[in-house]
Structure formats: C-alpha cells, structure tokens
Amino acid sequence: MEIRMASQQENRKYYALALFVVVSFCITHTDGEKIGVCYGMLSNSMPSKTDVVNLLKSRNIGKVRLYDANRDALQALKGSGIEVIVGVGNNELQKIAGDPAAAKGWVDDNIRPFSSSVNIKYIAVGNEVYANSGLVQYLLPAMNNIQTALRNANLQNIKVSTPHAASVLSNSYPPSQGSFRPDLSGILKFLSDNGSPFMAQVYPYFSYKGNRNSMSADYALFRSASTVVSDGGRMYKNLFDAMVDAFISAMEKAGHPNIPIVITESGWPSAGTDIATVDNARTYNNNLIRHVLSTDGTPKRPGRTIETYIFALFNENQKDGDEDERHFGLFETNKSPVYQVNFSP
Incomplete structure (x- = not known):
C-alpha cells in the first residue's frame, strides 16, 4: 500500500x-508569436488612443512601438498586455545626455506611472541617430543616463537600446561581410553589458527601389522559390534575411556575437511609386509576418522567431519626405484596412 x-x-x-x-x-x-506594429501619429485625422488599442487587440497584434512617451497612448494600453516600446525623441537627447536628473525626470514622468499596468519592454533612445551626425555625441550618454534612472527606480527589467538604419553598416554584401562603421563600438558594449538587443530598421523596399537593375522583385518580396545569394554555404531566398544577417555579421566582427536583434521597422508602402502598390505591400507584409513568426529564423540564426515591428499601423498624411513615406500604413486612420493582412502565423 x-x-x-x-x-x-x-x-x-x-x-x-x-x-x-x-x-x-x-x-x-x-x-x-506576436507581430508588432509602429504606431506613428503624423496625421490630422487619428482615431482615439482607446480605439487604436482595441484595434490592436482585435487583430492579434501583441506589440506596439511608440515614437515618444505619449501619455494618452500609455493610458489606453493599461491592462492590455500588449508589449510596448517607448521612444525618447531625438529632440530630447541633448538634455538627457547632459543631465542625469533630466533622465530621472523622464523616467519618473513617463515610465514609473505606467510600469505596473503597461507591459513596457524596451525604451528606444532616439531613432536612427547616426543618420544625424549632430546628435551622435549625445546618444550613448543619454542611453547610460536612462539606464541608470531605470536601475535606481528598480525597473532594470526594461531594456534600453536605440534603433539603427542600414547606413550604420559600412559593408552589407554579402551578408557574411557585414561590418559597422567604427564609432558604434560604445553602443555595442552598452547593449552587451546590459543584456539589451540591437535594434535595426530593415527595408527591402528601399534596397529594391534603388537597385532594380540588379535585384528581382521576387527576392525583395519573399517570393523566390530558389536560392538567390549563396554566401559561404548559407543560402538566401529573400533580401530581408540577407539584411538581418549583415547586421548579425557586423556584431560578430565587432566582438559581440550574442547580442539579440529586434527589427524595429520593416514594411512596404501601398502608393507613391510604381513599385509601391497595394499588391506589393500586401505580398510583402503577409510574407514578412509568416516568415518572422515561423521558426525559420535567418541562415545565421536559424530556428527562432524574429521579433519584428511593421511600419506602420496607419497611413500618415503629415509625414515629411517623398510621397511613398505617407503610405506605409496597414490601416487608414478611419481604421479600415488598406489591404487584408493575417497577423497570425
């Protein structure tokens, strides 16, 4: 018994x-297995923050990137469970870099009041700062001061990073030869020391737009059935993987092979140029979602999902730049879909 x-x-x-x-x-x-979206607000007809959160939840979108600490958006996100990237604007870098008290004030005002009810995962300090040489000197000090403020507030579970454009790569082809410009060494050490991810903006659209004579649309749109680029035994059927692996190779060459990577922007516009069509945007974003939520990974890092944020949630009619910049949205600002997207794998 x-x-x-x-x-x-x-x-x-x-x-x-x-x-x-x-x-x-x-x-x-x-x-x-949740896709992220970038919630830009450069439009004169945005829906309410509550309506936006309800839209995210109804479409199984589990992650959202805010480009600044928009308190109304954070209030609407309370209790939603949606993972959030909160941005520190480029216009705030100099002040935060030069004054630890300013960093503490930013965290006290924008993060601490929401830390128990909003799933804040990352703070993105600046955006594509290396594309603006006048701000580079402030970036790492600002990141350090924000990190210290979080630690002092016992919020060190929130990871601090900064999103980079592809222009931080001094070489990107073939992917195995990816390398950074030399002034990224301090940023990489910060990420490694603090367990933070490298944030990259990956746009096959712009690469294809500038290189149509030497690249196929199928390679850019995830439609290639066979290998397009063979790189030391690694086979690439899509440009997205090649671009991501160029960043990973660059981190390896810089002595940081284990830093995780988060794709903080990727997308395809539906209007504005002859290749920015509804059909191409639908194809790219549906294939992107299917790919990053699978366990395919990339040839350099197979067998894992790739945390990715699609740019953008809405078409933004007040964005600067070329016409295609205003047509990256998955939805119109009246919340109607620009085209059908499956947000689940």
Whole structure:
C-alpha cells in the first residue's frame, strides 16, 4: 500500500510538472508569436488612443512601438498586455545626455506611472541617430543616463537600446561581410553589458527601389522559390534575411556575437511609386509576418522567431519626405484596412 501511494504521489508530481512545462511553453510560445506594429501619429485625422488599442487587440497584434512617451497612448494600453516600446525623441537627447536628473525626470514622468499596468519592454533612445551626425555625441550618454534612472527606480527589467538604419553598416554584401562603421563600438558594449538587443530598421523596399537593375522583385518580396545569394554555404531566398544577417555579421566582427536583434521597422508602402502598390505591400507584409513568426529564423540564426515591428499601423498624411513615406500604413486612420493582412502565423 505504501509503495502504491508513493507511486501515485510521484505520478501526481510528474503530471503537475508536465502540465506546468506545457503551460509555460504555451505562454512563452504564444508571447513570442506576436507581430508588432509602429504606431506613428503624423496625421490630422487619428482615431482615439482607446480605439487604436482595441484595434490592436482585435487583430492579434501583441506589440506596439511608440515614437515618444505619449501619455494618452500609455493610458489606453493599461491592462492590455500588449508589449510596448517607448521612444525618447531625438529632440530630447541633448538634455538627457547632459543631465542625469533630466533622465530621472523622464523616467519618473513617463515610465514609473505606467510600469505596473503597461507591459513596457524596451525604451528606444532616439531613432536612427547616426543618420544625424549632430546628435551622435549625445546618444550613448543619454542611453547610460536612462539606464541608470531605470536601475535606481528598480525597473532594470526594461531594456534600453536605440534603433539603427542600414547606413550604420559600412559593408552589407554579402551578408557574411557585414561590418559597422567604427564609432558604434560604445553602443555595442552598452547593449552587451546590459543584456539589451540591437535594434535595426530593415527595408527591402528601399534596397529594391534603388537597385532594380540588379535585384528581382521576387527576392525583395519573399517570393523566390530558389536560392538567390549563396554566401559561404548559407543560402538566401529573400533580401530581408540577407539584411538581418549583415547586421548579425557586423556584431560578430565587432566582438559581440550574442547580442539579440529586434527589427524595429520593416514594411512596404501601398502608393507613391510604381513599385509601391497595394499588391506589393500586401505580398510583402503577409510574407514578412509568416516568415518572422515561423521558426525559420535567418541562415545565421536559424530556428527562432524574429521579433519584428511593421511600419506602420496607419497611413500618415503629415509625414515629411517623398510621397511613398505617407503610405506605409496597414490601416487608414478611419481604421479600415488598406489591404487584408493575417497577423497570425
């Protein structure tokens, strides 16, 4: 009897453990398989913040990037469970870099009031700062001051990084030869020391737009059925993977092979140029979602999902730049879809 009872107890323990493992796996697996979107607000007809959060939830969009600490948006995100990137604007870098008290004030005003009810995952300090040489000197000091302010507030679980354009690469082809400009060394050390990800903006659209004579649309749109680029035994069927792996190779060459990568922007416009069509935008973004939420990974980092934020949630009629810049949205600002997108893998 004692032996039988012990066996039953062990069975119950094993069952409970197995159930815990399965539930834990499902939670992690489900959390990882969520697409992100960039919530820009440069339009004169934006929906309410509450309507936006309801839209995200209704479409199974589990991550959102805010370009600044918009308090109304953070208020609307309370209790939603949606993971959030909160941005520090480029216009705030100089002040925060030069004054730790300013960094503390920014965290106290914009992060601490929401930290228990909003799932703030990252703080993105600046945006494509290396494209504006006048701000580069402020970037790393600002990141350090924000990191210190978070640590002092016991919020060091929120990771600090900064999004980079492809222009920080001094070489990107073939992917294995990816390398950074030399002045990124301090940023990379910061990311490595603090367990933060490298944030990259990856746009096959712009690469294809500027190189149509030497690149196929199928390669840019995830439609190639066979290898397009063979690089030391690694086979590339799509430009997105090649661009991501160029960043990864650059990190390896800089002595930081284990920094994770987050794609903080990628997308395709639906109007504005002859290649910016609804059909191409639909094709790219649906294929992107399918790819990054699979466990294909990239040739350099296979077997994992790629945390990715699609640019952008809405068409923004007040954006600067060329006409195509105003047509990256998955939705119009009246919340109607520009085209159909499947946000699940």
